Amino acid sequence: MANTNLKHSSPQGGRLRSAVAITAILSLYSASAMADGGMASMCFFITYMKQIVGSVAVIAIFVWVMGYFEKKAVLADIGQYVVLGCMIAAMAGWFVSQAGLVPPSCSA
Numbered sequence: 001m002a003n004t005n006l007k008h009s010s011p012q013g014g015r016l017r018s019a020v021a022i023t024a025i026l027s028l029y030s031a032s033a034m035a036d037g038g039m040a041s042m043c044f045f046i047t048y049m050k051q052i053v054g055s056v057a058v059i060a061i062f063v064w065v066m067g068y069f070e071k072k073a074v075l076a077d078i079g080q081y082v083v084l085g086c087m088i089a090a091m092a093g094w095f096v097s098q099a100g101l102v103p104p105s106c107s108a
Contacts, residue, residue, distance in 0.1 A: 043106040050093065057086035 064079025066072070096102060 046093075046102065046106055053086050053089045053093075057083055057090075060086065 060079045060082035062079075064076055064083065067075025067077075067079055
């Protein structure tokens with residue numbers, strides 16, 4: 001039987017469940033893209049990740065603005081950290097494309 005008592009559930013178990021769920025979702029999407037062909041799946045995955053990073057960055061900017069105007073330092077800090085992470089992910093993508101590691105069929 002599952003433990004429904006939140007006081008005694010471990011935080012590591014929650015992280016593990018989240019990681020398993022995210023991995024399962026990404027594998028389902030990549031499996032559907034693999035049915036189209038090899039390079040098409042690579043382009044699909046690259047585009048999908050760029051959309052996720054862009055969406056998270058926009059939401060983080062809204063969180064930062066709300067925290068800034070409401071004088072909530074925690075919200076502003078969370079927004080700054082998430083935007084910084086999105087900027088690092090975008091720069092990593094740029095470095096990968098400049099290194100020539102993106103397939104030429106993808107318009108990166």
